[in-house]
Amino acid sequence: MARYELVKRSVALITLTNPPVNALSSAVRHAMAKSMEQALNDPKVTAVVICGENGRFCGGADIREFAGPLRGPPLVPLLDAIEAGEKPVVAAIEGVALGGGFELALVCHYCIAHFKARLGLPEVTLGILPAAGGTQRLPRLIGIPAALELITTGRHISAQEALKLGIVDQVTEQNACEVAVEFALRAVAKPLSSRRVSMLTTPCPPDLDALLEVVTMEVKKKARGVMAPLACIQAVRAAATMPYSKGIKRESELMATLFNSGQARALQYCFFAQRTAGKWTLPSGAQWNNSKPREIRSAAIIGLGTMGRGIVVSLARVGISVIAVESEKKLLETGKQMVIGMLERDAKRRGVSASLNLLKFTLSLQDLKDVDLVIEAVFEDMALKKRVFQELSKVCRPATLLCTNTSGLDVDALAGVTDRPHLVVGMHFFSPAHVMKLLEVVCGPRSSSETIATAMSLGKRMGKVSVAVGNCPGFVGNRMLKPYMDQATFLLEEGATPEQIDKALEDFGFAMGVFRMSDLAGLDVGWRIRKESGLTGPDVDPKNPPRRRHGRRYCPIPDMVCEQGRFGQKTGRGWYMYDKPGGTNAKPDPLIQNLLEMYRSRYAIQPRNISDQEIIERCLFALANEGFRILEDGIAARPEDIDVIYLFGYGFPRHRGGPMFYASMVGLERVLERLEHYHQAHPDVPHLEPSPLLKKLVACGSPSVQTWREHIKTMHSHL
Numbered sequence: 229m230a231r232y233e234l235v236k237r238s239v240a241l242i243t244l245t246n247p248p249v250n251a252l253s254s255a256v257r258h259a260m261a262k263s264m265e266q267a268l269n270d271p272k273v274t275a276v277v278i279c280g281e282n283g284r285f286c287g288g289a290d291i292r293e294f295a296g297p298l299r300g301p302p303l304v305p306l307l308d309a310i311e312a313g314e315k316p317v318v319a320a321i322e323g324v325a326l327g328g329g330f331e332l333a334l335v336c337h338y339c340i341a342h343f344k345a346r347l348g349l350p351e352v353t354l355g356i357l358p359a360a361g362g363t364q365r366l367p368r369l370i371g372i373p374a375a376l377e378l379i380t381t382g383r384h385i386s387a388q389e390a391l392k393l394g395i396v397d398q399v400t401e402q403n404a405c406e407v408a409v410e411f412a413l414r415a416v417a418k419p420l421s422s423r424r425v426s427m428l429t430t431p432c433p434p435d436l437d438a439l440l441e442v443v444t445m446e447v448k449k450k451a452r453g454v455m456a457p458l459a460c461i462q463a464v465r466a467a468a469t470m471p472y473s474k475g476i477k478r479e480s481e482l483m484a485t486l487f488n489s490g491q492a493r494a495l496q497y498c499f500f501a502q503r504t505a506g507k508w509t510l511p512s513g514a515q516w517n518n519s520k521p522r523e524i525r526s527a528a529i530i531g532l533g534t535m536g537r538g539i540v541v542s543l544a545r546v547g548i549s550v551i552a553v554e555s556e557k558k559l560l561e562t563g564k565q566m567v568i569g570m571l572e573r574d575a576k577r578r579g580v581s582a583s584l585n586l587l588k589f590t591l592s593l594q595d596l597k598d599v600d601l602v603i604e605a606v607f608e609d610m611a612l613k614k615r616v617f618q619e620l621s622k623v624c625r626p627a628t629l630l631c632t633n634t635s636g637l638d639v640d641a642l643a644g645v646t647d648r649p650h651l652v653v654g655m656h657f658f659s660p661a662h663v664m665k666l667l668e669v670v671c672g673p674r675s676s677s678e679t680i681a682t683a684m685s686l687g688k689r690m691g692k693v694s695v696a697v698g699n700c701p702g703f704v705g706n707r708m709l710k711p712y713m714d715q716a717t718f719l720l721e722e723g724a725t726p727e728q729i730d731k732a733l734e735d736f737g738f739a740m741g742v743f744r745m746s747d748l749a750g751l752d753v754g755w756r757i758r759k760e761s762g763l764t765g766p767d768v769d770p771k772n773p774p775r776r777r778h779g780r781r782y783c784p785i786p787d788m789v790c791e792q793g794r795f796g797q798k799t800g801r802g803w804y805m806y807d808k809p810g811g812t813n814a815k816p817d818p819l820i821q822n823l824l825e826m827y828r829s830r831y832a833i834q835p836r837n838i839s840d841q842e843i844i845e846r847c848l849f850a851l852a853n854e855g856f857r858i859l860e861d862g863i864a865a866r867p868e869d870i871d872v873i874y875l876f877g878y879g880f881p882r883h884r885g886g887p888m889f890y891a892s893m894v895g896l897e898r899v900l901e902r903l904e905h906y907h908q909a910h911p912d913v914p915h916l917e918p919s920p921l922l923k924k925l926v927a928c929g930s931p932s933v934q935t936w937r938e939h940i941k942t943m944h945s946h947l
């Protein structure tokens with residue numbers, strides 16, 4: 229857990245040995261305390277160097293230990309003792325120094341960082357604060373504004389930025405540990421008092437209160453309802469207004485308010501859920517760690533619409549050659565100019581040169597014969613996609629992978645028209661594809677494990693959070709969206725307004741309520757799909773009662789909104805009104821209010837007052853209920869996968885953990901009881917009928933979300 233060696237006859241080298249990130253588990257803290265004691269008591273030792281094994285200094289506290297009672301030596305006295313010691317201690321930072329790892333570096337009298345190292349205090353992203361003195365030492369070292377920024381955002385900084393800020397003393401391209409040992413030898417004779425950061429006076433701006441007020445407002449706006457950043461601000465205020473001994477107590481009190489909070493549990497769950505999602509498995513036994521992905525050097529994108537353009541940018545910026553195909557010269561030229569502009573802007577932002585040399589634009593599918601992988605991103609029309617896949621089968625070499633960027637169509641039906649169904653997989657990107665982190669990798673029943681491994685690994689290479697899902701209409705994300713949006717429109721019928729529903733969802737933590745989000749996405753897409761599936765338009769069977777389809781409740785209000793040419797932000801009108809087409813400032817529209825009133829009076833619906841609680845319960849429990857069905861159907865392998873999809877693709881608030889974690893936090897029994905209640909009130913809404921898996925979990929005593937998988941006996945796992 230910590231290795232102790234004497235090097236150069238007088239330097240104690242303490243190496244943290246807790247792979248993969250040398251987290252400060254209780255065993256590591258114990259070993260460190262022993263090693264430090266040995267070093268400080270050994271007269272041969274004149275200086276100490278602390279480093280981490282395998283080129284990683286320290287990833288911070290062992291987050292897994294937060295779930296149970298805290299054991300082992302506390303970190304604060306250990307760190308205080310290191311700082312107070314009479315022998316110089318040098319941190320040799322390679323890889324990462326995060327959280328408690330960064331706090332450890334802050335108590336060392338000197339820091340040497342490898343030029344590729346990253347440092348940061350990401351505790352806030354885990355719902356806590358840096359409680360091993362980080363909130364007290366960092367402001368003393370780099371000042372209040374810079375410390376506030378790092379602590380409230382959790383941003384990682386490079387070694388170069390750390391040098392500029394005065395956090396590290398030297399950046400090296402050599403072995404940081406060797407450089408640190410030499411540095412330590414030179415430091416032996418030097419006085420240490422000015423190197424003890426807790427003894428420094430915090431440089432305090434004259435307008436401290438105004439500064440803290442501005443940061444508080446910013447934080448509240450960015451992370452609505454999230455507690456940890458606000459507690460971080462209070463802790464930093466203590467660093468500015470109190471001596472270290474009092475400030476550290478304040479830090480600890482604030483940590484106590486966060487440590488066992490639901491938000492901290494949710495955020496820590498998100499951290500592990502994201503990592504769990506990468507670990508896909510198939511019923512065949514193939515999985516992430518036994519299936520080798522193919523190397524992808526070249527790719528082709530068919531279609532240069534919004535999605536296609538974003539995918540081209542995502543591929544090119546990670547060094548993959550891309551051939552982009554359009555069907556008409558004008559579309560090709562427009563797409564080309566937009567892609568070039570996007571890549572140039574992206575490169576400028578990242579301070580690199582745009583990889584335009586990797587791009588080729590063509591009107592001919594024949595040019596694709598040698599590429600490793602094709603992603604089709606044409607219009608969401610099955611017949612068109614089938615034609616493209618048939619063509620691709622003819623022109624591409626037999627080993628080329630064929631991927632479809634569809635948001636819900638049958639991937640296996642597309643595989644069926646090719647000569648290589650095992651090489652076909654869905655890659656559902658989210659718009660804009662070069663910005664959104666989520667990728668649903670849709671595994672058809674015939675997709676090979678190598679194909680899935682390749683799509684997952686390509687997603688990772690593009691910086692996406694990739695989740696493997698089964699093949700069913702809408703896959704996971706969009707399948708769950710339907711009951712959520714249905715509830716929102718039913719609530720409109722019953723008396724709510726779009727702004728009331730959106731406010732309730734935004735107060736819950738969504739960046740955008742369902743109606744604002746729909747306006748942004750465009751209302752015409754859903755309308756076209758509803759027309760094509762005979763739910764609205766001339767194909768509706770006139771024998772249907774007006775607000776029913778296929779024996780279920782149906783709300784035609786979204787169709788009525790579209791019939792007025794209100795397609796959302798792009799037309800300047802949707803559920804809200806905007807200053808102009810493309811405007812983003814949503815204002816409630818009296819015309820929508822009129823439409824709702826006329827609608828209710830036409831169908832003799834007596835509007836009622838609807839509470840925010842009902843809005844949240846009906847929208848979010850219906851959402852989670854569909855998630856349970858998805859688990860039953862084997863379309864998602866684990867609740868973590870569903871939650872990750874909603875966190876990264878649909879703006880579900882991270883401090884709530886995702887829809888499935890949220891349901892577990894509310895209590896499955898309560899969710900079941902409320903769904904039963906609402907289903908009784910609305911028996912013609914099948915989505916409100918509690919799923920068998922939910923009932924089963926409640927009958928099993930509502931086990932923790934991490935163990936649900938053991939209770940899912942899927943007969944037809946698609947994953």
Ligand SMILES: CCCCCC/C=C/CC(=O)SCCNC(=O)CCNC(=O)[C@H](O)C(C)(C)COP(=O)(O)OP(=O)(O)OC[C@H]1O[C@@H](n2cnc3c(N)ncnc32)[C@H](O)[C@@H]1OP(=O)(O)O
Nearest residue numbers: 248249251287288289290291292303326327328350360503
């Ligand atoms: C008395 C209690 C002690 C209190 C001490 C004072 C309090 C301090 C607060 C903290 O320090 S909170 C922790 C702050 N640190 C972090 O948030 C860092 C989290 N980790 C990362 O950001 C990344 O893992 C990384 C370090 C940048 C490495 O990224 P990479 O992509 O290379 O690997 P991953 O796949 O993310 O991780 C590999 C593996 O390691 C697990 N893991 C990573 N960090 C931790 C950690 N701090 N604790 C426990 N486990 C960690 C991760 O889950 C992966 O494991 P898996 O099994 O593959 O899921």
